[in-house]
Amino acid sequence: MPEQPLPKQRPLSATDEFAFSTPRFPDTESHAQWLMAFLRRDLPALDDPRWPETQHGAWEFATIRGALVVPDDDLDGAGRPSHSALTRVQEEVRHGIQQVRRNEWWELSEPITYGLAQIGRTLIGGPQRGSFRSLFVQTAMEVIKAEWSRLRTCPHCSHLFIKLGKQAYCALDCAQTARWDRFKAVRAPRDFHAERQNALRKRHGAHLHVGRKTRRVKNPG
Numbered sequence: 553m554p555e556q557p558l559p560k561q562r563p564l565s566a567t568d569e570f571a572f573s574t575p576r577f578p579d580t581e582s583h584a585q586w587l588m589a590f591l592r593r594d595l596p597a598l599d600d601p602r603w604p605e606t607q608h609g610a611w612e613f614a615t616i617r618g619a620l621v622v623p624d625d626d627l628d629g630a631g632r633p634s635h636s637a638l639t640r641v642q643e644e645v646r647h648g649i650q651q652v653r654r655n656e657w658w659e660l661s662e663p664i665t666y667g668l669a670q671i672g673r674t675l676i677g678g679p680q681r682g683s684f685r686s687l688f689v690q691t692a693m694e695v696i697k698a699e700w701s702r703l704r705t706c707p708h709c710s711h712l713f714i715k716l717g718k719q720a721y722c723a724l725d726c727a728q729t730a731r732w733d734r735f736k737a738v739r740a741p742r743d744f745h746a747e748r749q750n751a752l753r754k755r756h757g758a759h760l761h762v763g764r765k766t767r768r769v770k771n772p773g
């Protein structure tokens with residue numbers, strides 16, 4: 553039997569040793585895509601039906617590398633990231649990306665602690681500890697660092713996205729709307745009356761006059 557090649561290990565980025573694999577985050581690509589979707593989400597809209605899903609996703613995103621969250625005011629009574637906490641990290645990551653694009657430093661505002669310990673003759677690294685906010689932003693920084701060369705702003709809707717292949721817009725919707733806008737800009741408006749008149753003249757002769765249809769307007773004004 554031929555020897556099976558070992559599956560390749562995919563670290564989250566060059567500086568990370570491991571990341572958990574979960575149904576929501578099976579690989580590094582899923583981190584990047586989740587972050588892009590999170591950054592475009594309209595969080596101030598309180599009736600967002602995807603709110604609990606956003607909350608769980610954000611928690612998993614922040615702790616995907618086994619980090620421990622130190623509780624603070626950003627967590628609600630049930631220990632989940634609050635609405636205001638998610639709004640703040642969304643703002644912080646959006647702002648951070650803008651800073652990097654302006655050739656400025658994007659820095660973590662709160663500390664994350666880390667430690668080493670010896671077990672027998674083996675040295676192990678303990679889990680990182682920090683506030684939800686600092687752990688979330690740190691993970692976002694790692695994702696942005698890994699995906700920087702593929703990070704684009706959609707020319708139609710201005711949202712950020714990770715470019716796949718020759719993709720020029722964030723989504724198919726934006727690509728189609730933009731194509732339609734370009735098409736409308738170069739094309740003369742259709743004259744439906746002339747088109748109808750020409751079609752009828754072909755059938756009934758050149759002297760036919762076609763009256764204009766008058767349409768009743770619903771809800772005028």
Ligand SMILES: [Zn+2]
Pocket residue numbers: 706707708709710711721722723726
């Ligand atoms: Zn777009």
